[in-house]
Amino acid sequence: xxxxxxxxxxLVQAGGSLRLSCEASGRTLSVDTMGWIRQAPGKEREFVAxxxxxxxxxxxxxxxxxxxxxxxxYPNGNSMVYLQMDDLKPEDTAVYYCAADRNSQRPxxxxxxxxxxxxxxxxxx
Numbered sequence: 001x002x003x004x005x006x007x008x009x010x011l012v013q014a015g016g017s018l019r020l021s022c023e024a025s026g027r028t029l030s031v032d033t034m035g036w037i038r039q040a041p042g043k044e045r046e047f048v049a050x051x052x053x054x055x056x057x058x059x060x061x062x063x064x065x066x067x068x069x070x071x072x073x074y075p076n077g078n079s080m081v082y083l084q085m086d087d088l089k090p091e092d093t094a095v096y097y098c099a100a101d102r103n104s105q106r107p108x109x110x111x112x113x114x115x116x117x118x119x120x121x122x123x124x125x
Contacts, residue, residue, distance in 0.1 A: 002026045002114040004098045008121040009119030014083035016123075022098030022116060031100045034081040037073065037112070038121075048096070049083060050105045059106045062112045064093075090125035
């Protein structure tokens, strides 16, 4: 099993920036890809970004390209993935979930095995 814990969500004004963090623990050696998915009120979950640990390939939803950046780090031996969000818009308001899987994940064809609890991002306009 892989456990994921997100942090960093808060209220921010339109045009502002925010960085979300996700810490992975457990059987992280089985994970190839980590990413972010969001769900706005009354809408279906939407793929945001993914990053492959092995190939370093990244994918982004068209709606966030050029504004969001996914990255990874291993501070103190922990597996972390980040989502830097710039030029935020009110339509970015959603619960953002960190997710992980042993396979590569891309927009429209993603199927994640592991999920975090989510962190709320609210963009006021």
